[in-house]
Amino acid sequence: MTATRGLEGIVATTSSVSSIIDDTLTYAGYNIDDLAENASFEEVVYLLWHRKLPNTDQLNEIKKQLAENAKIPQQVIDHFRTYPINSVHPMAALRTAVSLLGLFDEEADVMDTEANYRKAIRLQAQLPIVVTSFARIRKGLEPIEPRTDLTMAANFLYTLSGQEPDEVAIEAFNKALVLHADHELNASTFTARVCVATLSDVYSGVTAAIGALKGPLHGGANEAVMKMLAEIGEVENAESYINEKLANKEKIMGFGHRVYRQGDPRAKHLRAMSEKLTKLTGEPKWYEMSMKVEELVTSQKPLPPNVDFYSASVYHSLGIDHDLFTPIFAVSRVSGWLAHILEQYDNNRLIRPRADYVGPDKQVYVPVDQRS
Numbered sequence: 001m002t003a004t005r006g007l008e009g010i011v012a013t014t015s016s017v018s019s020i021i022d023d024t025l026t027y028a029g030y031n032i033d034d035l036a037e038n039a040s041f042e043e044v045v046y047l048l049w050h051r052k053l054p055n056t057d058q059l060n061e062i063k064k065q066l067a068e069n070a071k072i073p074q075q076v077i078d079h080f081r082t083y084p085i086n087s088v089h090p091m092a093a094l095r096t097a098v099s100l101l102g103l104f105d106e107e108a109d110v111m112d113t114e115a116n117y118r119k120a121i122r123l124q125a126q127l128p129i130v131v132t133s134f135a136r137i138r139k140g141l142e143p144i145e146p147r148t149d150l151t152m153a154a155n156f157l158y159t160l161s162g163q164e165p166d167e168v169a170i171e172a173f174n175k176a177l178v179l180h181a182d183h184e185l186n187a188s189t190f191t192a193r194v195c196v197a198t199l200s201d202v203y204s205g206v207t208a209a210i211g212a213l214k215g216p217l218h219g220g221a222n223e224a225v226m227k228m229l230a231e232i233g234e235v236e237n238a239e240s241y242i243n244e245k246l247a248n249k250e251k252i253m254g255f256g257h258r259v260y261r262q263g264d265p266r267a268k269h270l271r272a273m274s275e276k277l278t279k280l281t282g283e284p285k286w287y288e289m290s291m292k293v294e295e296l297v298t299s300q301k302p303l304p305p306n307v308d309f310y311s312a313s314v315y316h317s318l319g320i321d322h323d324l325f326t327p328i329f330a331v332s333r334v335s336g337w338l339a340h341i342l343e344q345y346d347n348n349r350l351i352r353p354r355a356d357y358v359g360p361d362k363q364v365y366v367p368v369d370q371r372s
């Protein structure tokens with residue numbers, strides 16, 4: 001047996017949710033470029049869960065279900081208030097909250113298809129409100145109840161700030177949600193599938209996936225990108241900063257990808273949004289600095305920017321706290337996790353690969369008082 005480090009190139013399952021072929025990303029056969037330009041996030045949720053775009057009635061129905069299920073239990077709010085609020089990362093709070101939501105869902109361990117779909121609706125509806133409620137509580141503000149007349153993108157921004165967002169912000173945030181919704185067998189989705197393949201419950205699968213997304217090699221990179229941009233500070237500092245990092249063989253966050261070779265097709269949409277929004281907010285330097293970093297990295301390494309690179313300056317321009325960037329990724333990606341979880345249950349087999357053992361062999365047990 002020979003191990004493949006990081007399972008690179010291993011095909012671990014079949015899936016009809018999304019695909020990456022020759023650097024082209026599709027959700028159930030629809031090109032991401034088309035969806036990014038045209039689709040609402042609610043349509044994409046439906047698409048990922050049903051593998052077809054909804055008609056008007058189906059779209060209205062899923063919107064209604066999501067709106068009706070968005071309110072989170074008071075116990076989750078009360079739990080947040082017990083945290084050492086200034087030191088808890090919102091991704092850790094989200095991970096704990098999803099586990100907690102499972103405790104208050106009477107159907108948490110009911111394993112039939114309809115019950116699992118109802119849980120998917122509840123999780124998709126509630127995750128954004130968990131994030132915005134935590135974000136407000138840690139600032140000493142009261143959580144805001146989601147409105148039933150707003151889209152998911154608008155409701156997120158509204159329940160975060162208390163202000164009804166403008167059309168530009170809603171459009172940008174909706175596009176970001178569409179672009180992050182699913183991505184074949186990425187690390188967090190694989191984690192979710194491994195978890196539920198033991199026939200564990202949906203809440204456990206999503207909790208596990210949040211844990212995997214949190215790391216800086218995966219979803220956590222978007223926050224790390226903003227930290228890097230803030231450290232660079234001004235465009236003219238980018239060259240020495242990046243060259244020093246590359247010379248020290250340090251990773252530049254937001255670059256590289258396990259699957260894409262020519263580039264991440266999502267990045268161009270986020271780059272365009274970054275340009276537009278940073279100009280509108282009067283802070284074009286975040287876009288200019290990002291462009292300079294891209295030029296410096298790509299001229300020295302075959303490492304194009306990934307989805308996390310330009311999303312950082314997009315979210316910053318929307319006035320969002322930097323440590324909420326990865327939770328926002330989760331608010332979108334939970335749609336993909338849930339699609340994969342439901343698909344896994346549909347045709348389940350335990351996921352249990354092998355390890356190539358490289359430890360010591362033929363050891364002889366020695367009583368503790370005779371060991372050196």
Ligand SMILES: CC(=O)SCCNC(=O)CCNC(=O)[C@H](O)C(C)(C)COP(=O)(O)OP(=O)(O)OC[C@H]1O[C@@H](n2cnc3c(N)ncnc32)[C@H](O)[C@@H]1OP(=O)(O)O
Nearest residue numbers: 216217218219221250251252253254255256257258306308
């Ligand atoms: C939503 C997402 O999850 S997108 C990815 C988000 N993560 C990041 O942006 C973090 C930065 N990027 C990386 O760490 C990697 O490119 C990953 C994790 C995305 C992909 O990793 P892998 O496929 O395992 O590639 P691996 O880490 O082995 O890198 C291969 C080589 O490229 C280099 N490399 C890869 N990414 C980077 C980077 N961002 N900056 C500098 N060098 C890099 C590695 O140092 C390694 O060089 P070596 O062969 O000389 O040792």
Ligand SMILES: O=C([O-])CC(=O)C(=O)O
Nearest residue numbers: 182183185186187258307
């Ligand atoms: O697919 C991956 O490895 C990481 C990624 O881009 C994503 O999850 O969106």
